[in-house]
Amino acid sequence: MTPIALGLVGLGTIARNQHLPALAETPALRLAAIASRNAALPELPGYVSIDEMLAGEPDLAAISLCTPPQGRFEQAAAALRAGCHVMLEKPPGASVSEVEALARMARDRGLTLFATWHSREAAAVEEARALLAHHRVTAVRIDWKEDVRHWHPGQEWIWQPGGLGVFDPGINALSILTRILPEPVHPVSALLEVPENCQAPIAARLGMVTASGAPVEAEFDWRQTGPQTWDIRVQSDGPEILLRNGGATLLVGGEERLTAEDHEYRRLYARFAALIAAGQSEVDLAPLQLVADAFLMAERRITEPFHDPG
Numbered sequence: 001m002t003p004i005a006l007g008l009v010g011l012g013t014i015a016r017n018q019h020l021p022a023l024a025e026t027p028a029l030r031l032a033a034i035a036s037r038n039a040a041l042p043e044l045p046g047y048v049s050i051d052e053m054l055a056g057e058p059d060l061a062a063i064s065l066c067t068p069p070q071g072r073f074e075q076a077a078a079a080l081r082a083g084c085h086v087m088l089e090k091p092p093g094a095s096v097s098e099v100e101a102l103a104r105m106a107r108d109r110g111l112t113l114f115a116t117w118h119s120r121e122a123a124a125v126e127e128a129r130a131l132l133a134h135h136r137v138t139a140v141r142i143d144w145k146e147d148v149r150h151w152h153p154g155q156e157w158i159w160q161p162g163g164l165g166v167f168d169p170g171i172n173a174l175s176i177l178t179r180i181l182p183e184p185v186h187p188v189s190a191l192l193e194v195p196e197n198c199q200a201p202i203a204a205r206l207g208m209v210t211a212s213g214a215p216v217e218a219e220f221d222w223r224q225t226g227p228q229t230w231d232i233r234v235q236s237d238g239p240e241i242l243l244r245n246g247g248a249t250l251l252v253g254g255e256e257r258l259t260a261e262d263h264e265y266r267r268l269y270a271r272f273a274a275l276i277a278a279g280q281s282e283v284d285l286a287p288l289q290l291v292a293d294a295f296l297m298a299e300r301r302i303t304e305p306f307h308d309p310g
Contacts, residue, residue: 003030004276005059007084009050009075010066011036014089018118019066022265028273033057050075054082062112062276064269065089068155070162073098076113080105085112087272091171092116094162096285096292103283113281114272117175121267122247123260128234129180131252135238137181140216144173145229148202148222149308158200159306165192165200167291170220174287176232176247177218183211187290190298195306202306206294 006029008019023031033045035053040046047053054060063079064087065072072093079086086106092115093099099115106113119125146169148158157163164171177185189207194200202223208216230246239253249259275282 001028003028004061004273005030005032006062006064007033007035007053007057007060008064008066009035009053011039011041012066015066018265019064022269025266026269026273029062029269032060050078054078060084062087062272068157068163069094070157070160073102076102077105080109080111083109083111085276087114088116090117090175091164091168091288092285093288096289099283099285099288103281106281110279112275112279113283114275115283115285116268117284117287118264118268119172119175119247120179121264122176124243124250124258125176125179125247127250127258128241128243131238131241132180132234132236133182135236137210137214137234137236139214139235140177141233142173142177142218143229143231144170144218145221145224147225147228154308159198161199163200164291165198166202166204166220166222167294170204170218171287171291172246173218173230173232174290176243177216178286178290180234181210184286185210185216185290187293187297190294191301192298193301193303195304196302197305202303204294
C-alpha cells in the first residue's frame with residue numbers, strides 16, 4: 001500500500017521530539033513537506049506557510065498541525081478546502097465552537113478530522129478505564145504540577161488569550177479523566193491565578209462532580225521545580241486506582257500493575273492512518289469543554305508577574 005503523503009505544519013520542540021520520530025515509525029504515512037516560519041529540515045521541501053505548502057505540494061493528502069491553537073482554525077480550514085485530511089495537536093483549537101465548525105467542514109467534504117489527546121495514549125490509561133468500568137467512583141484527585149520554564153521556555157503564545165496557560169498541560173489530565181471515568185463530569189467551581197503581566201493562568205484549582213455526584217478535585221500549577229507531578233488518584237467501591245507519570249504508570253490498591261515507555265505519538269499517527277482508511281473522524285471535545293467552562297465560571301486572582309529568561 002502506498003503511504004499517505006503528509007505535510008507537517010510547525011517545527012517546534014514538540015514536533016521535533018515527538019511528531020518526527022513517530023512519523024518515521026508509521027509506515028502508512030510519509031512525511032513529504034514541512035511548513036514553518038522559523039525552521040526547516042534539509043531533506044524535505046520547506047515552506048513558510050501552510051498556504052505555500054498546499055500550493056507547492058499538490059500531492060499532499062494529509063496535514064498535521066503542530067502550531068499554537070490561536071490561528072489554527074484558518075490553517076485547518078485551508079487544509080480541508082484543499083482536500084486534505086487533518087490531524088490537530090492538543091488543544092485542538094482556541095475555542096470549542098471553531099473545532100465543531102472544522103468537524104462540520106470535514107464531514108461535508110468526506111475528509112478525516114482527528115482531534116488528538118496524546119495523554120490518552122499513555123500506557124496505563126486503557127487499563128485504568130477497564131478497571132473503573134466495573135466500579136462506582138466515589139472521589140477523584142488530580143495533581144498536575146510542573147515547571148513552565150523547563151517545558152515551555154520562551155513560548156509567549158501560551159500566556160496570551162487562547163493560549164490556555166497552565167491548562168495547556170492541565171488539559172492532558174482532563175483528557176485522561178474524561179477517558180477513564182465511566183460517567184461524565186462537569187465543573188462547579190474554579191480559581192485561576194493569573195500573573196499581573198499575563199492573560200492566562202499560571203495555576204488553577206478546579207472543582208468538578210461526576211453525573212452521580214462524586215467529587216473531582218484538580219490542582220494545576222506551573223511553578224513546581226524539582227521533581228514533577230502528574231498524578232490522578234481515583235477512589236471507588238473497588239481498589240484505589242493511581243495513575244502516575246502522566247498515565248505511564250498504574251498502581252492498583254497501592255501495588256504497581258503496569259509501567260511502560262512513552263509511545264503516545266506513535267499510537268496517534270497509527271490511529272490517524274486508520275481513521276483515514278476507514279473514512280472516519282474522531283473529535284472528542286470533552287477536555288476542551290471542561291477548560292472552557294472553567295474559564296467561564298472562574299474566580300480570577302492576580303498574582304506576581306511572570307518573567308521567562310528563555
